[in-house]
Amino acid sequence: xxxxxxxxxxxxxxxxxxxxxxxxxxxxxxxxxxxxxxxxxxxxxxxxxxxxxxxxxxxxxxxxxxxxxxxxxxxxxxxxxxxxxxxxxxxxxxxxxxxxxxxxxxxxxxxxxxxxxxxxxxxxxxxxxxxxxxxxxxxxxxxxxxxxxxxxxxxxxxxxxxxxxxxxxxxxxxxxxxxxxxxxxxxxxxxxxxxxxxxxxxxxxxxxxxxxxxxxxxxxxxxxxxxxxxxxxxxxxxxxxxxxxxxxxxxxxxxxxxxxxxxxxxxxxxxxxxxxxxxxxxxxxxxxxxxxxxxxxxxxxxxxxxxxxxxxxxxxxxxxxxxxxxxxxxxxxxxxxxxxxxxxxxxxxxxxxxxxxxxxxxxxxxxxxxxxxxxxxxxxxxxxxxxxxxxxxxxxxxxxxxxxxxxxxxxxxxxxxxxxx
Amino acid sequence: xxxxxxxxxxxxxxxxxxxxxxxxxxxxxxxxxxxxxxxxxxxxxxxxxxxxxxxxxxxxxxxxxxxxxxxxxxxxxxxxxxxxxxxxxxxxxxxxxxxxxxxxxxxxxxxxxxxxxxxxxxxxxxxxxxxxxxxxxxxxxxxxxxxxxxxxxxxxxxxxxxxxxxxxxxxxxxxxxxxxxxxxxxxxxxxxxxxxxxxxxxxxxxxxxxxxxxxxxxxxxxxxxxxxxxxxxxxxxxxxxxxxxxxxxxxxxxxxxxxxxxxxxxxxxxxxxxxxxxxxxxxxxxxxxxxxxxxxxxxxxxxxxxxxxxxxxxxxxxxxxxxxxxxxxxxxxxxxxxxxxxxxxxxxxxxxxxxxxxxxxxxxxxxxxxxxxxxxxxxxxxxxxxxxxxxxxxxxxxxxxxxxxxxxxxxxxxxxxxxxx
Numbered sequence: 001x002x003x004x005x006x007x008x009x010x011x012x013x014x015x016x017x018x019x020x021x022x023x024x025x026x027x028x029x030x031x032x033x034x035x036x037x038x039x040x041x042x043x044x045x046x047x048x049x050x051x052x053x054x055x056x057x058x059x060x061x062x063x064x065x066x067x068x069x070x071x072x073x074x075x076x077x078x079x080x081x082x083x084x085x086x087x088x089x090x091x092x093x094x095x096x097x098x099x100x101x102x103x104x105x106x107x108x109x110x111x112x113x114x115x116x117x118x119x120x121x122x123x124x125x126x127x128x129x130x131x132x133x134x135x136x137x138x139x140x141x142x143x144x145x146x147x148x149x150x151x152x153x154x155x156x157x158x159x160x161x162x163x164x165x166x167x168x169x170x171x172x173x174x175x176x177x178x179x180x181x182x183x184x185x186x187x188x189x190x191x192x193x194x195x196x197x198x199x200x201x202x203x204x205x206x207x208x209x210x211x212x213x214x215x216x217x218x219x220x221x222x223x224x225x226x227x228x229x230x231x232x233x234x235x236x237x238x239x240x241x242x243x244x245x246x247x248x249x250x251x252x253x254x255x256x257x258x259x260x261x262x263x264x265x266x267x268x269x270x271x272x273x274x275x276x277x278x279x280x281x282x283x284x285x286x287x288x289x290x291x292x293x294x295x296x297x298x299x300x301x302x303x304x305x306x307x308x309x310x311x312x313x314x315x316x317x318x319x320x321x322x323x324x325x326x327x328x329x330x331x332x333x334x335x336x337x338x339x340x341x342x343x344x345x346x347x348x349x350x351x352x353x354x355x356x357x358x359x360x361x362x363x364x365x366x367x368x369x370x371x372x373x374x375x376x377x378x379x380x381x382x383x384x385x386x387x388x389x390x391x392x393x394x395x396x397x398x399x400x401x402x403x404x405x406x407x408x409x410x411x412x413x414x415x416x417x418x419x420x421x
Numbered sequence: 422x423x424x425x426x427x428x429x430x431x432x433x434x435x436x437x438x439x440x441x442x443x444x445x446x447x448x449x450x451x452x453x454x455x456x457x458x459x460x461x462x463x464x465x466x467x468x469x470x471x472x473x474x475x476x477x478x479x480x481x482x483x484x485x486x487x488x489x490x491x492x493x494x495x496x497x498x499x500x501x502x503x504x505x506x507x508x509x510x511x512x513x514x515x516x517x518x519x520x521x522x523x524x525x526x527x528x529x530x531x532x533x534x535x536x537x538x539x540x541x542x543x544x545x546x547x548x549x550x551x552x553x554x555x556x557x558x559x560x561x562x563x564x565x566x567x568x569x570x571x572x573x574x575x576x577x578x579x580x581x582x583x584x585x586x587x588x589x590x591x592x593x594x595x596x597x598x599x600x601x602x603x604x605x606x607x608x609x610x611x612x613x614x615x616x617x618x619x620x621x622x623x624x625x626x627x628x629x630x631x632x633x634x635x636x637x638x639x640x641x642x643x644x645x646x647x648x649x650x651x652x653x654x655x656x657x658x659x660x661x662x663x664x665x666x667x668x669x670x671x672x673x674x675x676x677x678x679x680x681x682x683x684x685x686x687x688x689x690x691x692x693x694x695x696x697x698x699x700x701x702x703x704x705x706x707x708x709x710x711x712x713x714x715x716x717x718x719x720x721x722x723x724x725x726x727x728x729x730x731x732x733x734x735x736x737x738x739x740x741x742x743x744x745x746x747x748x749x750x751x752x753x754x755x756x757x758x759x760x761x762x763x764x765x766x767x768x769x770x771x772x773x774x775x776x777x778x779x780x781x782x783x784x785x786x787x788x789x790x791x792x793x794x795x796x797x798x799x800x801x802x803x804x805x806x807x808x809x810x811x812x813x814x815x816x817x818x819x820x821x822x823x824x825x826x827x828x829x830x831x832x833x834x835x836x837x838x839x840x841x842x
Contacts, residue, residue, distance in 0.1 A: 151645075152641070152644045152645060157591060157594065157595055157598055157644065158591035158592070158595065160644075161589045161591045161594070162589070162591075164585070164586075164589075164647070165585075165586040165589055168582045168583070168585075168586055170578060170579035170582045170583075171579070173578065173582070174578055174579065177578060181749075182748075182749040183749070185748065185749040185750070186749040186750040187750065187752070203752075206750070206752050206753065206756075207752060207753030207755070207756070208753075208756075209753070209755045209756045209759035209760075210759075212748055212749075212751070212756035212759070212760060213748075213756070213759050213760045213763045215748065216747060216748035216760040216763075216764075217760075217763065217764075217767075219747070219748070220573070220747075220764070223573045223578065223581075224572075224573060224646055224647050224648045225645055225646055225647075226585070226645050226646075226647045227645045326637060326640070326641075327603075327606065327633055327634075327636065327637035327640070328602075328603040328604070328606040328607040328633075329606070329607040329608065329627070330633070331608070331624075331627050331628060332627065332628030332629075332630070334628070334630045335627075335628070335629075335630045335633035335634070338630035338631075338633070338634050339630075339633060339634045339637040339638075342634045342637075342638065343637075343638075343641070346638075
């Protein structure tokens with residue numbers, strides 16, 4: 001049977017028939033339904049009590065195709081189950097940063113969730129040059145909790161292995177495997193290049209053994225390293241913010257993968273925001289004296305450092321409570337901290353590698369970021385794109401040599417200061 | 422209900438009731454049943470037609486406990502399903518090196534398989550100083566085929582992810598996680614030290630941050646890197662040989678893990694055999710002029726090099742047939758080979774790291790190898806053990822710096838030539 005999106009009347013009747021949702025919406029006689037329409041994958045609606053519009057929920061339904069492309073790109077609707085399971089898991093770990101799921105319907109592949117009406121998409125806020133004073137702290141907390149508690153550092157090994165199995169998400173992983181790790185490095189018909197983007201830059205990337213080796217290693221890691229339950233698509237469009245709160249939404253790409261993939265997504269999108277400031281700062285807004293582009297790099301620094309501190313703290317606390325270490329007893333007292341330091345160093349390198357892949361796919365691949373596509377000046381856009389690519393390449397190739405996040409910031413500044421013909 | 426091993430009469434009646442087995446044994450009126458009794462985990466029997474003893478099969482049944490220890494160490498019987506599935510999968514990939522499964526009974530947790538009557542356990546053959554001219558070629562082939570065809574380099578991504586899920590083997594992995602990667606590095610009650618083994622050596626290992634970091638990294642990789650379907654316990658006691666043939670048996674530890682774990686197991690056991698030659702060569706057997714210990718190192722060299730050549734050949738052949746590369750198109754022509762070289766270099770380092778862990782657990786952990794435990798001279802045994810530990814430590818700590826298998830051989834020879842007080 002052909003899929004048909006629900007009409008507003010159908011959706012309204014449905015929502016009123018679900019007791020929990022009906023109560024939550026204050027027993028509405030009538031509902032206002034508005035399709036949000038910006039979902040890449042799904043149909044998304046706001047449903048509000050007509051008489052009490054503050055009583056409102058989000059409804060998300062997965063059609064049997066990729067909504068952005070249409071029926072020619074089929075996708076199983078079971079992705080909705082993955083998303084619901086991930087929201088519930090992340091919500092249990094980090095309730096202050098994950099929207100609540102009120103209701104999930106496994107037959108309609110539909111869920112009803114918390115509406116974040118006073119929040120906006122972070123990417124839009126960054127484009128507008130808004131400072132979010134709590135953002136870095138919140139994202140550090142979210143990353144530390146979700147990445148730590150899904151891993152073998154915390155879970156019993158059998159529980160973790162079952163979680164790996166339960167989180168298999170082949171179809172959406174395939175999208176990432178293709179669109180992030182493969183197609184951008186080929187002359188693939190799905191790639192899109194901006195008008196003034198120099199073709200020589202693409203050729204350079206395609207033909208650089210050091211870069212291609214690094215990307216291949218990140219792809220292999222993405223496909224094999226079942227380290228923890230990831231969000232799987234943690235760009236700044238999957239984050240909703242206001243001055244006080246931060247929520248991470250849309251984990252339909254959730255699966256067991258390498259921790260650095262989520263961290264890298266955040267770093268990549270901050271760097272893309274950074275390089276695009278030449279356009280968005282063109283009217284030279286003042287932001288309390290501190291140039292906004294510096295604030296963006298400062299967020300990258302604070303997010304990594306805050307994440308690392310909290311991750312280590314959760315790890316220490318857990319092992320101290322359990323009175324045993326992942327590596328076994330430490331009679332000399334120097335081994336456990338040495339292992340943690342190495343672990344974080346490798347995770348940092350992984351994060352930079354994935355950040356590089358994520359930046360490249362946004363420049364030469366199919367799916368773009370509006371930070372860059374909104375640059376109306378074609379030449380400037382091309383410059384921003386080349387800078388982003390150069391930065392990505394250095395992160396990938398030098399990821400094991402870059403000592404800390406401060407060096408990443410230095411690389412970004414250096415590239416920003418360079419003129420590319 | 423308490424588990425009771427089958428009586429010979431019960432087993433005989435059972436085997437005659439299975440049509441395929443009955444036919445294979447040439448419709449026996451009577452069967453001779455002999456318990457082999459050397460299984461660590463399972464009950465193992467030979468069942469032969471009394472009138473035609475060459476018509477014979479192996480029967481393996483999993484009791485709900487670890488047989489070596491007894492009912493105090495319970496284990497689910499479902500491990501037999503893992504073993505049957507792995508034998509069938511490896512048998513499909515490499516029929517010449519994997520015994521055939523004739524019958525599997527998922528209610529009795531029992532299987533009937535090919536009897537290898539003219540073969541012996543490789544470990545015993547090595548102790549006796551037997552040269553197996555085809556061994557290295559066979560093991561290279563087995564490793565290349567089983568490791569390659571289970572991985573994302575070959576399988577479609579969704580098929581591989583389902584295979585990861587189907588191969589979850591938490592209980593037996595837990596044994597490895599504890600007995601290989603954790604307990605040997607603790608003052609654990611399950612550890613066993615030989616009479617003359619110097620305690621200072623153990624303390625040295627426990628308190629070496631570089632070593633403990635390396636072992637921690639290998640444990641993390643073992644638990645997270647779902648690269649391919651592994652045998653999971655590929656020591657020289659899991660290999661049966663004669664002058665012409667080589668079979669790999671007992672894959673009950675099979676699961677999706679890091680490729681280097683199987684390769685490392687083979688290398689570790691060859692090195693343990695090497696260091697124990699001081700005892701087994703004490704009567705100075707001649708082996709066609711070439712000292713046997715050199716032959717052992719030569720096998721390590723040939724197995725790694727042969728594996729690497731065949732693995733790369735399978736990979737090239739597959740990508741050439743499919744007309745696409747794991748890393749995407751290679752317009753410059755230099756990237757695909759660069760990626761393969763890096764991949765093999767990392768796999769080599771992993772293999773050395775796992776070999777080191779496997780050597781250490783055989784010296785200080787619970788489960789020993791008879792190559793070493795059969796050394797009646799306590800002082801000599803301790804020397805052999807210290808050498809094995811020193812070698813293991815260097816493999817672990819220097820694994821990223823050791824360029825090739827030739828360097829491993831040099832390290833082994835250097836340690837063999839050193840006197841340890």
